[in-house]
Amino acid sequence: AQSVSQHNHHVILSEAASLELGCNYSYGGTVNLFWYVQYPGQHLQLLLKYFSGDPLVKGIKGFEAEFIKSKFSFNLRKPSVQWSDTAEYFCAVIPVTGNQFYFGTGTSLTVIP
């Protein structure tokens, strides 16, 4: 069965620190990959997505993610976090042959000013 793992459940960083959130998926076929962010009290918003091409994708607010096919990974990075990045981050995968998103369990990021 398809699954998405986010190994960091809760991350606490100081402002200006670098961020990397892990995401691994298990699926034998081709997938499209997404990172969503949920700010406190708000709905899910798309941060970035990967469909094909350059495996290093840039999203909004300075976030980027790298797809490493051999490792089934799609880690999210940001070189310097801000207090406003405090939120819940979800990795999601959708097989190209399917219609259904598979979400990771989410990572709660707290940035301390």
Added chain:
Amino acid sequence: GAVVSQHPSRVICKSGTSVKIECRSLDFQATTMFWYRQFPKQSLMLMATSNEGSKATYEQGVEKDKFLINHASLTLSTLTVTSAHPEDSSFYICSAKGTSSFYEQYFGPGTRLTVT
């Protein structure tokens, strides 16, 4: 663009009653809408997929008679929790798939249901 709304944002109901949650795509037509349930500190779990004008497809383990889904138009899908029980208390989120990108979904803000 691509805004999805949900109503109500919060609802408290008594055990045994039914609750209807609406999901609307405000500025685009959504042929497919999805309903998710999110437990505290956990991921979103897909409950069902609804296509306009046809019956919803439920995920394994989701009771279709308890969670009634209707997708009567290209901009509206409803989820009715029938005979609600405290264990149905959760955060329900809908998403809608637009026509511009096959894989992108736009999420509503969610509805917090509390059954007392």
